[in-house]
Amino acid sequence: MSKIKLPPAALVLVADGRKALFxxxxxxxxxxxxxxxxxxxxxxxxTREQGTDRPGRVHESSTSRRSQVETTDWHVVEEQRFIETTADSLKRYVEDEDVKNIVIIAPPRVIGDLRGTLADSVRRQVLTEIEKDLTNQPTYEIEKYFTEPRPGN
Structure with a gap:
């Protein structure tokens, strides 16, 4: 069991698909x-509040069968857009504030999506990633991840 050392002036990004804290x-x-x-x-x-269209239909030309087309999950689309926006904001913040160390705390799916959108200059500054959803936790609870020993870290 070890604890994560957070250098002075390091940036901690706590995010999910709807909220991001720097x-x-x-x-x-x-x-x-x-x-x-x-x-x-x-x-x-x-999604039910974002789109009300009925799912589309596909008619097969060789038979009289029809198939339903899967509807777009607008909630997931918006979460992906927010993650991309968060990655852009992180890049600008790192450049403007000359950030040298970053810790990312997010659910596993969000971390995976962020990895695909982070600029190389930002990715090089990432010290570690913590796969937890802490966006609704007070800062003193988040600080515990850097002061108390954690299994597997």
Whole structure:
């Protein structure tokens, strides 16, 4: 069991598909003090509220059979767009603030999506990724990931 060392001025991105928090370590490695630098929240209602069209139909030319076309999940589409926007915001923040160390905390699917959209310059600064959804946790709970030993880290 070990704890993650968070250098001073490091950036912690806590995100899911609808909310992103940029937290800076105003403390040191022993006593991190996470301060909210930026926060983004996306208004992403359920798919049933975003689209009301009936699913399309496909008519096969060789028979009289018809098949239903799967409907688009607008909620998932919007989450993907938000993750791309978060990656762009992270890139600008890293460049503007000269960030050298980044920790990403997000659910596994979001981390996977972020990996595919992060710029190489940002990816090189990532110290570690924590596969947890902590977007609705207070900052003192998030700080515990850097002060208390964790199994497997």
């Amino acid at each position: 937290l800076r370590n105003a403390g040191d490695e022993v006593f991190p003090n996470l301060v909210v630098a930026r926060a983004y929240k996306d208004d992403n209602p359920p």
